[in-house]
Amino acid sequence: MLYMAHYRQIQNKIQQEIDGVVDASRSVTVDDRRTSDLSSDSNWSLNEAVCREIQRCANASPFGISHSNPQETTLMGYRTPKRCVIMANYLAVNRDPKLWKDPMAFRPELFLDQKGKVFEPPHFMPFSIGKRASAGEVLARMEIFLFFANVLQRFDVCPPQDLPLSWVDSYETGIACRPKH
Numbered sequence: 001m002l003y004m005a006h007y008r009q010i011q012n013k014i015q016q017e018i019d020g021v022v023d024a025s026r027s028v029t030v031d032d033r034r035t036s037d038l039s040s041d042s043n044w045s046l047n048e049a050v051c052r053e054i055q056r057c058a059n060a061s062p063f064g065i066s067h068s069n070p071q072e073t074t075l076m077g078y079r080t081p082k083r084c085v086i087m088a089n090y091l092a093v094n095r096d097p098k099l100w101k102d103p104m105a106f107r108p109e110l111f112l113d114q115k116g117k118v119f120e121p122p123h124f125m126p127f128s129i130g131k132r133a134s135a136g137e138v139l140a141r142m143e144i145f146l147f148f149a150n151v152l153q154r155f156d157v158c159p160p161q162d163l164p165l166s167w168v169d170s171y172e173t174g175i176a177c178r179p180k181h
Contacts, residue, residue, distance in 0.1 A: 017045075028145075028149040049109065051145060055094075066086065067087070069082065069084055090125045
């Protein structure tokens with residue numbers, strides 16, 4: 001919601017997208033999302049792209065689950081002793097200038113192809129990758145969608161009167177990320 005307070009024009013476009021799909025007399029439901037194939041001309045393309053871009057810019061879980069290597073190995077040129085704790089840094093991947101053009105900018109269009117369809121680059125890692133990827137990813141995506149769409153359906157998210165919006169990209173990173181203010 002911090003990003004929507006900062007990027008009001010994007011918020012307005014998402015609200016128009018929601019209003020075009022769901023009657024104001026009812027809430028957005030999972031069925032509304034299910035009836036829209038995200039790989040085709042989706043009614044939710046901007047909503048989905050913005051949710052992914054927020055995850056890329058400020059993922060609540062910047063690190064993957066820790067793993068351990070059963071034997072000594074070399075990982076990216078570094079000697080890694082046996083039974084070393086290894087954690088993926090998804091925040092670094094999602095902000096890597098080698099993978100993302102202007103990685104510090106908020107750009108939902110990174111997740112839309114030229115036809116406006118939802119596109120997810122292979123280096124986007126909000127949850128994890130591989131055979132040990134997050135078992136809760138499907139549920140998390142659904143919850144993010146429902147929360148985001150229903151809040152924006154009912155409210156205009158505005159910045160606080162007494163705080164500058166410079167805090168949008170200012171957060172503390174640990175096991176979880178949170179805004180500094």
